[in-house]
Amino acid sequence: MAPQLATYQQGPSCFDRMKYGFAIGFCVGMCSGALLGGFSALRAGMRGRELLGGVGKFMVQGGGTFGTFMAIGTGIRC
Template identity: 70%
Template sequence: MPAVPAGNYYQQGQGPSCWDRVKLGFMMGFSVGMATGALFGGFTALRYGLRGRELMNNVGKVMLQSGGTFGTFMSIGAGIRC
């Protein structure tokens, strides 16, 4: 039976590049920000009495804003650590 490679994406002895870490930091921050925006934006919109299309538009906007903001800060933090 042939040996299966270890599956390392990076070459032997090298880790991810700084750009890869910044991208990963942004994606992790964006996902956490989107989830947080869905929770807080949804509760706030419901508290204001929004329903239907207004609710979806407002929650979507809050999700993108909080995801972008938190993703930016996480990518900056990952860039500083490089």
């Protein structure tokens, strides 16, 4: 009989988990930024190109902020 080799499968590294946390947080932040930014821009009376620019800026800011906090939280858990 051949000796059995122990094969261990490694999970993602801590840095990979932080990247995944940032990506998920960025997506969630973008969605919430679209909703909140859209409503606030419409309330402010924005239309057309101004509306899209304002909502896009709000989405990227929300995504970056929430993604950063998710990455930090994931890093703490590693």
